[in-house]
Amino acid sequence: VSEFIMKRCFGDPILDVMNFLNQVILENPQAISFAPGRPLESLFDVENTFKGIYNYVQAEAHRSSKPTETVWGSLGQYSWTSGFINQTIAKQLFHDENINVCPESIIITVGAQEAMAILLLGIFDVNEDVLLVSDPTYVGMTGLAKLLGIRLVPIPCGSNGVTAEALLLAIGKASSQGRARAIYDVPDFNNPLGTSVPLEERLKLLDLCHEHKLLYIEDNPYGMFCYDGEKLPTFKSLDKRGSVLYIASYSKTVFPGLRLGCLVADQMTSEGGRLALELSKVKSLITVNTSSICQCILASALASNNYTLEPLVSPKREYYRRCRDILLDCLSIEFADRTLFDWNCPRGGFFITLTLPFKCDSEDVRRCARDYGVIVCPMMFFSADSNRNSQVRLSFSYLAEHDIREGTRRFSRFCQERIRQLAYGKRV
Amino acid sequence: VSEFIMKRCFGDPILDVMNFLNQVILENPQAISFAPGRPLESLFDVENTFKGIYNYVQAEAHRSSKPTETVWGSLGQYSWTSGFINQTIAKQLFHDENINVCPESIIITVGAQEAMAILLLGIFDVNEDVLLVSDPTYVGMTGLAKLLGIRLVPIPCGSNGVTAEALLLAIGKASSQGRARAIYDVPDFNNPLGTSVPLEERLKLLDLCHEHKLLYIEDNPYGMFCYDGEKLPTFKSLDKRGSVLYIASYSKTVFPGLRLGCLVADQMTSEGGRLALELSKVKSLITVNTSSICQCILASALASNNYTLEPLVSPKREYYRRCRDILLDCLSIEFADRTLFDWNCPRGGFFITLTLPFKCDSEDVRRCARDYGVIVCPMMFFSADSNRNSQVRLSFSYLAEHDIREGTRRFSRFCQERIRQLAYGKRV
Numbered sequence: 109v110s111e112f113i114m115k116r117c118f119g120d121p122i123l124d125v126m127n128f129l130n131q132v133i134l135e136n137p138q139a140i141s142f143a144p145g146r147p148l149e150s151l152f153d154v155e156n157t158f159k160g161i162y163n164y165v166q167a168e169a170h171r172s173s174k175p176t177e178t179v180w181g182s183l184g185q186y187s188w189t190s191g192f193i194n195q196t197i198a199k200q201l202f203h204d205e206n207i208n209v210c211p212e213s214i215i216i217t218v219g220a221q222e223a224m225a226i227l228l229l230g231i232f233d234v235n236e237d238v239l240l241v242s243d244p245t246y247v248g249m250t251g252l253a254k255l256l257g258i259r260l261v262p263i264p265c266g267s268n269g270v271t272a273e274a275l276l277l278a279i280g281k282a283s284s285q286g287r288a289r290a291i292y293d294v295p296d297f298n299n300p301l302g303t304s305v306p307l308e309e310r311l312k313l314l315d316l317c318h319e320h321k322l323l324y325i326e327d328n329p330y331g332m333f334c335y336d337g338e339k340l341p342t343f344k345s346l347d348k349r350g351s352v353l354y355i356a357s358y359s360k361t362v363f364p365g366l367r368l369g370c371l372v373a374d375q376m377t378s379e380g381g382r383l384a385l386e387l388s389k390v391k392s393l394i395t396v397n398t399s400s401i402c403q404c405i406l407a408s409a410l411a412s413n414n415y416t417l418e419p420l421v422s423p424k425r426e427y428y429r430r431c432r433d434i435l436l437d438c439l440s441i442e443f444a445d446r447t448l449f450d451w452n453c454p455r456g457g458f459f460i461t462l463t464l465p466f467k468c469d470s471e472d473v474r475r476c477a478r479d480y481g482v483i484v485c486p487m488m489f490f491s492a493d494s495n496r497n498s499q500v501r502l503s504f505s506y507l508a509e510h511d512i513r514e515g516t517r518r519f520s521r522f523c524q525e526r527i528r529q530l531a532y533g534k535r536v
Numbered sequence: 537v538s539e540f541i542m543k544r545c546f547g548d549p550i551l552d553v554m555n556f557l558n559q560v561i562l563e564n565p566q567a568i569s570f571a572p573g574r575p576l577e578s579l580f581d582v583e584n585t586f587k588g589i590y591n592y593v594q595a596e597a598h599r600s601s602k603p604t605e606t607v608w609g610s611l612g613q614y615s616w617t618s619g620f621i622n623q624t625i626a627k628q629l630f631h632d633e634n635i636n637v638c639p640e641s642i643i644i645t646v647g648a649q650e651a652m653a654i655l656l657l658g659i660f661d662v663n664e665d666v667l668l669v670s671d672p673t674y675v676g677m678t679g680l681a682k683l684l685g686i687r688l689v690p691i692p693c694g695s696n697g698v699t700a701e702a703l704l705l706a707i708g709k710a711s712s713q714g715r716a717r718a719i720y721d722v723p724d725f726n727n728p729l730g731t732s733v734p735l736e737e738r739l740k741l742l743d744l745c746h747e748h749k750l751l752y753i754e755d756n757p758y759g760m761f762c763y764d765g766e767k768l769p770t771f772k773s774l775d776k777r778g779s780v781l782y783i784a785s786y787s788k789t790v791f792p793g794l795r796l797g798c799l800v801a802d803q804m805t806s807e808g809g810r811l812a813l814e815l816s817k818v819k820s821l822i823t824v825n826t827s828s829i830c831q832c833i834l835a836s837a838l839a840s841n842n843y844t845l846e847p848l849v850s851p852k853r854e855y856y857r858r859c860r861d862i863l864l865d866c867l868s869i870e871f872a873d874r875t876l877f878d879w880n881c882p883r884g885g886f887f888i889t890l891t892l893p894f895k896c897d898s899e900d901v902r903r904c905a906r907d908y909g910v911i912v913c914p915m916m917f918f919s920a921d922s923n924r925n926s927q928v929r930l931s932f933s934y935l936a937e938h939d940i941r942e943g944t945r946r947f948s949r950f951c952q953e954r955i956r957q958l959a960y961g962k963r964v
Contacts, residue, residue, distance in 0.1 A: 149609030181577030184791035252821040363612035365828040400793040
């Protein structure tokens with residue numbers, strides 16, 4: 109048995125994206141990295157948030173007239189599969205996203221990733237159903253679909269993300285392969301593109317979903333990080349016909365170490381049951397329930413902020429906005445020749461798309477890290493579309509100002525060298 | 537879309553076992569319940585364990601010469617997919633279970649359940665592989681396999697659990713359906729039976745696994761709760777040929793609210809990589825990583841106990857041992873007629889199997905809870921074998937002495953009534 113043969117899907121490079129990037133980072137500890145899409149630690153305030161558990165225990169002891177010891181004990185115990193802070197989360201979703209659902213329609217998950225796992229395991233019939241995904245897409249979704257053997261149809265994104273026109277074409281394409289069951293997208297400040305779907309297009313997409321009995325899986329980790337003007341309404345808040353399944357993450361708004369997200373599934377099943385209740389059975393088979401310790405730390409943070417994330421997000425938003433502005437500024441200095449380089453100006457989120465005049469692959473990433481001390485993430489890692497081969501995703505959420513400036517300079521030098529090599533027809 | 541059609545497997549009653557029992561408990565709040573296999577809260581000491589995070593932060597700040605603020609920040613951040621307390625866990629596994637593996641062969645999981653999800657998703661090819669399961673079995677494993685469409689072949693258990701003879705028969709049966717890939721069992725103080733596999737049989741089973749290139753998935757949540765004599769060596773500690781994948785749970789030894797377990801996979805893949813590393817890719821697609829907050833609470837508890845769970849388990853073991861003895865005593869009083877009733881005397885764990893002279897199903901559970909104020913768990917929920925229809929699982933881990941005594945009396949009265957009804961050929 110010691111020669112262990114893995115499932116076939118392990119050959120798919122998508123399963124190696126994260127490992128590859130981690131390895132490059134480990135091999136080049138001094139390199140400045142635009143690769144990881146993670147929030148900046150110094151903005152977290154973990155210790156104080158953590159202490160919220162004491163407030164939770166006090167409040168709960170008071171409310172239930174039980175000794176604090178009993179409340180502590182119950183936090184150690186197995187708990188409800190769907191979570192026990194659902195009422196708090198329902199209030200937060202209403203305040204922050206205008207999403208109006210009852211606590212029973214919410215499942216508290218181990219981060220947004222578990223919500224994806226619950227959905228793919230719970231609603232996809234591998235032999236019949238096809239998942240449409242905006243392309244490029246977050247690899248956590250496409251990687252999982254591949255692991256499960258779920259067929260994918262990519263929807264090529266434009267500068268405003270997925271359009272109704274592109275979705276309609278994809279639905280047609282999917283029909284030859286099975287039943288188009290759902291579309292997955294990050295419509296606000298997309299990972300990896302940074303794009304946002306305009307309001308008018310949201311309404312058209314929802315009409316189309318309704319018409320084709322297609323579910324819309326809305327993954328919204330970045331929605332509250334809107335830097336210019338008003339944030340757009342979520343698909344879920346616009347949805348009046350039960351088309352949208354909503355995934356929230358508390359990794360960027362609070363911090364990732366809590367591993368908390370939620371899944372909103374307020375539809376009813378054809379047997380008249382609650383979809384969230386059916387899906388909680390899937391959750392029980394993945395992680396039984398989400399850590400009570402982590403749940404009440406989040407509940408306490410929300411309760412002490414009147415059930416809105418705004419006070420927690422506000423300083424983070426200011427910081428990340430400044431990072432975006434610095435990166436845009438640096439790009440306009442270091443990549444001034446717009447006949448060679450192009451980039452978008454996202455209204456929010458963590459990412460910018462930079463288009464280069466050459467193909468950028470793993471080999472480039474390795475060499476650029478080693479020789480120029482800067483790490484970027486090729487867009488091809490997230491895409492089935494060869495048109496994306498010459499793009500990179502730049503994260504600006506994790507770097508200090510001087511690193512953004514120095515990193516952009518370094519990457520510019522790498523690009524200049526690559527362009528010179530291409531002009532001479534060689535590649536070292 | 538609002539009429540939501542679920543996947544076919546949702547029709548399988550196994551997915552409803554937990555919900556059914558929870559519902560009966562909710563509908564009969566005064567009933568004494570032998571159903572839930574959970575540890576007793578008053579034995580947890582959550583508050584003090586929780587405070588361990590401060591020791592962890594202090595020690596880590598000292599070790600790394602970083603300010604405590606930085607350490608707190610890193611606990612809030614995304615972390616290694618496989619976990620960061622693996623060295624601590626490796627020491628604990630060695631001290632407590634004589635399992636000698638390097639930290640890189642361990643994945644820290646969100647409870648034992650996630651370890652099962654990682655294995656079924658990672659190593660089973662739905663179209664080829666068959667999973668052999670001891671019968672009856674923990675529904676978290678069989679439910680998940682059914683959700684994934686993995687074919688199951690039950691191995692009927694005897695009074696000492698799975699035998700090599702029964703395994704051989706099951707391998708033969710599986711060969712007509714595909715490739716027998718792995719066997720899953722809880723060999724120590726089995727859930728639901730309470731049985732243990734004798735040492736000699738362990739060696740035979742390991743030989744058989746090696747011979748048939750079969751993996752042995754050892755799920756060991758109860759191993760440290762041995763009440764009589766010496767505990768037996770785990771399969772993993774006996775395995776010298778890479779046959780065993782080991783799953784640990786910290787829910788019974790520490791407390792469930794942490795949601796921590798681990799998966800030991802020290803095999804190498806046919807490509808020469810570490811199996812644990814390949815499986816960590818699966819983990820990243822389920823939950824990204826296990827909460828750092830929870831990980832360091834456990835690490836601190838272990839570090840302050842010289843890397844053994846023994847001081848934490850010892851008082852719990854004493855308590856549960858007494859509960860078992862009380863239940864055995866009650867059974868011999870209330871179910872004295874051994875021509876009608878029979879039960880086993882487990883050497884450890886949380887469960888006793890009681891055999892009744894009639895079939896016990898959901899309807900019985902409902903009626904018994906409503907009319908007699910006691911809840912038991914029918915063995916048929918865990919089994920494909922109709923021979924188990926007249927058995928129930930009694931958990932003794934969650935009840936106080938007087939509840940065990942009163943609950944047994946109540947259940948005895950229910951059984952007497954059922955026997956009288958059967959004698960008169962009716963059922964109300």
